[in-house]
Amino acid sequence: MIEFAVCGIGVxxxxxxxxxxxxxxxxxxxxxxxxxxxxxxxPARERRRAPRFVKMAVEVMGQACAVAxxxxxxxxxxxxxxxxxxxxxxxxxRILAESPRLVSPTRFHNSVTNxxxxxxxxxxxxxxxxxAVCAYQYSAPMALLEAASQLVAEQQPVLLCVQDESSPQAxxxxxxxVETLAIAMLIAQPGVCPHELMHCRLNLLAGEAGxxxxxxxxxxxxxxxxxxxxxxxxLAAAASxxxxxxxxxxxxxxxxxxxQPK
Amino acid sequence: xxxxxxxxxxxxxxxEGLQALGASIxxxxxxxxxxDFECCDINTWIGRAPGxxxxxxxxxxxxxxxxxxxxxxxxxxxxxxxxxxQQIVSMVGAERIGVIMGTSTSSIGxxxxxxxxxxxxxxxxxxxxxxxxxNMHAAGIFVAAATGxxxxxxxxxTACSSSAKVFASAARWIDCGFVDATLIGGVDSLCLxxxxxxxxxxxxxxxxxxxxxxxxxxxxxxxAAGYAVVCRPDLLRGxxxxxxxxxxxxxxxxxxxxxxxxxxxxxxxxQALARAKxxxxxxxxxxxxxxASKANDAVENKALAARFNNETLCSSTKGWTGHTLGAxxxxxxxxTLEVIRTGVVPGTLNCENVDPAFGFPVLQENTTASLRYxxxxxxxxxxxxxxxxxxxxxx
Numbered sequence: 001m002i003e004f005a006v007c008g009i010g011v012x013x014x015x016x017x018x019x020x021x022x023x024x025x026x027x028x029x030x031x032x033x034x035x036x037x038x039x040x041x042x043p044a045r046e047r048r049r050a051p052r053f054v055k056m057a058v059e060v061m062g063q064a065c066a067v068a069x070x071x072x073x074x075x076x077x078x079x080x081x082x083x084x085x086x087x088x089x090x091x092x093x094r095i096l097a098e099s100p101r102l103v104s105p106t107r108f109h110n111s112v113t114n115x116x117x118x119x120x121x122x123x124x125x126x127x128x129x130x131x132a133v134c135a136y137q138y139s140a141p142m143a144l145l146e147a148a149s150q151l152v153a154e155q156q157p158v159l160l161c162v163q164d165e166s167s168p169q170a171x172x173x174x175x176x177x178v179e180t181l182a183i184a185m186l187i188a189q190p191g192v193c194p195h196e197l198m199h200c201r202l203n204l205l206a207g208e209a210g211x212x213x214x215x216x217x218x219x220x221x222x223x224x225x226x227x228x229x230x231x232x233x234x235l236a237a238a239a240s241x242x243x244x245x246x247x248x249x250x251x252x253x254x255x256x257x258x259x260q261p262k
Numbered sequence: 263x264x265x266x267x268x269x270x271x272x273x274x275x276x277x278e279g280l281q282a283l284g285a286s287i288x289x290x291x292x293x294x295x296x297x298d299f300e301c302c303d304i305n306t307w308i309g310r311a312p313g314x315x316x317x318x319x320x321x322x323x324x325x326x327x328x329x330x331x332x333x334x335x336x337x338x339x340x341x342x343x344x345x346x347x348q349q350i351v352s353m354v355g356a357e358r359i360g361v362i363m364g365t366s367t368s369s370i371g372x373x374x375x376x377x378x379x380x381x382x383x384x385x386x387x388x389x390x391x392x393x394x395x396x397n398m399h400a401a402g403i404f405v406a407a408a409t410g411x412x413x414x415x416x417x418x419x420t421a422c423s424s425s426a427k428v429f430a431s432a433a434r435w436i437d438c439g440f441v442d443a444t445l446i447g448g449v450d451s452l453c454l455x456x457x458x459x460x461x462x463x464x465x466x467x468x469x470x471x472x473x474x475x476x477x478x479x480x481x482x483x484x485x486a487a488g489y490a491v492v493c494r495p496d497l498l499r500g501x502x503x504x505x506x507x508x509x510x511x512x513x514x515x516x517x518x519x520x521x522x523x524x525x526x527x528x529x530x531x532x533q534a535l536a537r538a539k540x541x542x543x544x545x546x547x548x549x550x551x552x553x554a555s556k557a558n559d560a561v562e563n564k565a566l567a568a569r570f571n572n573e574t575l576c577s578s579t580k581g582w583t584g585h586t587l588g589a590x591x592x593x594x595x596x597x598t599l600e601v602i603r604t605g606v607v608p609g610t611l612n613c614e615n616v617d618p619a620f621g622f623p624v625l626q627e628n629t630t631a632s633l634r635y636x637x638x639x640x641x642x643x644x645x646x647x648x649x650x651x652x653x654x655x656x657x
């Protein structure tokens with residue numbers, strides 16, 4: 001069993017561009033026009049080269065650090081995605097199907113799955129470890145498992161981020177995501193951070209589990225997005241009572257989570 | 263930390279399994295050839311795995327067919343790896359063994375092929391649609407299916423450090439008690455994304471790559487599949503080589519250019535040494551990332567000069583295999599383990615004149631040495647670095 005505190009949450013998705021906007025949307029049903037994505041953390045030179053996929057990840061990671069009042073430059077980070085930057089994959093594979101194959105060098109270096117971690121480290125001047133993990137439909141819970149194991153092994157806070165984009169036409173059979181979603185969570189050992197949103201106990205168990213339910217209001221837009229599987233955990237921070245949930249992490253393995261909101 | 267590595271294997275341009283690898287190193291015979299990859303007209307040399315064209319997946323895995331998964335399958339057949347995995351399964355159960363694969367592009371070659379055949383509205387044709395193959399986790403999905411392992415399964419994709427980092431994650435999973443053992447691997451295959459991508463960055467060499475050479479002109483892209491089983495040292499009887507330390511860091515400098523002073527590289531090396539509780543002087547051999555790009559080799563040499571004394575041997579083995587990108591971490595971990603086991607230390611193939619600007623000596627000819635500890639470096643785009651320290655079997 002691993003115990004950790006969630007100290008900051010950042011989100012960006014359809015109708016919300018912060019943790020506060022997501023909660024007010026769920027409370028009152030008012031969803032905002034999503035703001036222009038312009039994360040100030042990224043230096044201007046890098047921002048010009050950064051794809052939307054990178055900007056959104058850096059934005060939510062920055063939000064989570066701000067909520068937790070944590071210096072972003074010292075954090076280990078774990079980035080997870082089912083489908084990586086599909087807009088860039090689509091671009092690369094389209095160009096490569098043409099003749100001549102005039103690939104943009106910038107778009108090629110942006111095509112690595114760890115591009116968000118790379119830009120994040122440049123933006124925050126962080127020399128800490130950065131991981132980028134993929135587990136297709138299980139990417140979000142796998143990110144949590146990987147982040148929790150890093151928390152235990154390295155004994156320092158971990159910034160985790162999951163993100164999946166809406167699919168380009170040619171890749172719709174691979175991902176049913178119709179809207180883009182990014183979620184970041186800063187997790188730490190209990191008692192380390194003065195601003196804790198919730199405490200979680202995590203167990204890895206054998207056996208099947210279903211996915212936790214998304215709130216009704218988000219189901220239509222986010223049910224097909226693999227990164228939305230982390231949303232019920234994030235939302236437990238706003239609950240008034242303890243919450244228990246399970247979710248699959250691999251075929252035949254599940255995570256059990258017991259959550260105490262603060 | 264101490265983790266046993268009771269079994270490992272690698273397949274690359276120099277052939278299938280450890281015997282072919284060892285023979286090619288002793289004979290100094292490179293696996294590189296002039297580029298003959300289908301649909302690719304770039305003037306360069308490549309490290310093509312020769313056995314891949316004769317691989318046919320068994321019927322139960324055929325829905326996962328791709329060049330990358332064929333290479334993964336070919337690699338799993340070597341040195342009794344599949345049988346060894348089954349032996350561990352019979353001891354601890356399939357649920358207690360994790361799978362962590364490292365890859366930079368997974369089966370993207372299959373998506374490239376399908377994109378050449380889109381319908382007039384830009385949709386992928388039904389016969390080309392393979393969801394479990396056309397996502398980055400395809401390598402992990404395939405290896406779990408091929409081995410029947412049921413523990414947690416993920417794919418790490420941090421460009422060219424991917425399959426070095428699998429050692430670090432496996433160590434943490436075992437440390438946390440998630441698993442008793444983990445099958446870790448690296449697999450990356452030739453595809454147009456990397457060939458034309460690195461070409462667009464003017465990083466591919468028009469001749470076989472020449473790591474650390476004064477006149478080096480860039481990388482030769484290769485493909486490989488390598489695997490290792492790691493477990494708690496008390497799980498198995500007998501003496502096994504050890505993973506003693508890992509280090510992971512970020513350059514925080516540039517997406518495709520290394521930090522000029524090797525700051526991230528040094529941080530990874532220092533963390534790996536600290537975890538192993540060793541000094542730099544204890545390390546007998548360093549397997550360099552050594553891509554033969556102008557920048558990488560210069561910066562890595564600078565980092566070594568800052569940390570090691572001249573007694574430590576170092577070389578790049580990419581003149582044999584090419585740069586196998588996301589598989590390089592595992593392939594070169596296997597080479598490093600074999601250096602410790604056999605005492606045969608590869609000199610840098612194709613390095614005729616070591617760059618006179620280098621302050622740290624680079625081994626050019628093969629030699630023999632009795633080594634207790636060795637280190638392997640892997641550095642990737644995004645400034646993502648990993649270093650691993652391996653040790654000989656415990657006495």
